[in-house]
Amino acid sequence: MSTDDVFDAAYREHYWAVSRFVARRLDEQTADVEEVVAEVFAVAWRRRTELPDPPLPWLYGVARHCLANTVRGRGRYRRLLARLGHHELARDQRTAPGPDAERPGSWVLEALDRLGEADQEVLRLTAWEELSVDEVSTVLGCGRSAAAMRLHRARRRLRTEIDRLHRRDSVALGCVSGTTGKTASDKDGRP
Numbered sequence: 001m002s003t004d005d006v007f008d009a010a011y012r013e014h015y016w017a018v019s020r021f022v023a024r025r026l027d028e029q030t031a032d033v034e035e036v037v038a039e040v041f042a043v044a045w046r047r048r049t050e051l052p053d054p055p056l057p058w059l060y061g062v063a064r065h066c067l068a069n070t071v072r073g074r075g076r077y078r079r080l081l082a083r084l085g086h087h088e089l090a091r092d093q094r095t096a097p098g099p100d101a102e103r104p105g106s107w108v109l110e111a112l113d114r115l116g117e118a119d120q121e122v123l124r125l126t127a128w129e130e131l132s133v134d135e136v137s138t139v140l141g142c143g144r145s146a147a148a149m150r151l152h153r154a155r156r157r158l159r160t161e162i163d164r165l166h167r168r169d170s171v172a173l174g175c176v177s178g179t180t181g182k183t184a185s186d187k188d189g190r191p
Contacts, residue, residue, distance in 0.1 A: 007048040010055040011041055017129075018059050024128055025067055032070055039066045057131060057138035064121070064139065111161035119154035126151060 001009075015037070022036045040063045044051065052058050112120055125136045137147035 003048045003051075006051055007045055010044065010051055010059070014056050014059055015041070017056060018063055021060055021063055021129060022067060024124065026070070032074075036063065036066045036070055039069075052138075057135040060125070060129065060131070060139045061141060107165055108162070111158055111165055114161045114164075115154065115157055118150065119157055122147070122150045122154045123158060 018040055019033065019037050022040070023030070023033045026032050026036070040059060043062050043066070044055070044059060112123065115123070122136060122140070125131045125139055126133075131139065133148045133151065134144055136151065137144045140147055140150070142150075
């Protein structure tokens, strides 16, 4: 099979997986998704003689670099708008979601957002992209042991954040720690 055929097969087989990978990381910027995916496959075309088998983890690694470039470019754009002033993005004015806009599982996303970018990425690669530790090591450009350790530590940190959120929600609901199980209003003698 020629290198053009290998690229063609990789493009047809993995286009939507790469698109979903990019879209999940660019939450609200759908216009940027197509640009980033196009850049990923442009890089893959230029390096089609180097495409590994399977190509998907390698394509995810390229997508991570393209996403980083996009995020840096967006930051430069915002700084320029801030210097120019009089722009909605410069003043960070966006429509706030309504109180009923909470998405299912948003507490997990909140806990994930509290982690560092490296922890978030290794967790996304295993949970969202369903990659094995070997594939994660390819995407991150590290050894299998390092990828496994990063995943282990990220999971531990996520568990800690989930526990913190759970404790915070318990306090907000009026629960107190201790063996009596009484709320603050029970201690005052009120119902």
